[in-house]
Amino acid sequence: MRAQGGVSLFDFPKGFDLEEYEAELLTSSIGEALPFKRQWGRSVWLRINTDIVAGNIKSGREIRACWKSQKSTKRIMAEIEGAHLGDIPVSAISDAFEIGEGDACWSRRSLRPELPETCAK
Helix, strand or coil: CHHHCEEEEECCCCCCCHHHHHHHCCCCCHHHCCCCCCCCCEEEEEEECHHHHHHHEECHHHHHHHHHHCCCCCCCCCCCEEEEECCCCHHHEEEEEEEECCCCCEEEECCCCCCCCEEEC
């Protein structure tokens, strides 16, 4: 999606089972990004308020259909990888989380300096 001016968004439904997903969709590249890309050693994940940017979002199903119609060989995270076309306004970011090598849990990063950072499992 970056080539089309987009930003990948991921939608993990409640009760998402990573092992089941990987068994069902063998061509998915989910293991390369979750919880962080190993070559980077650390990732920051942002929670986006999709109500604010709804008009610019393509769902995971839409992205998969596009991928199939273009006969793309690029690896995607089918069904859960959607996209936002264009810039995401800062006002749409509701939370930030960080995780990396050696971390026991996801660290919630405050978007406002007056709020404490927390560790979320």
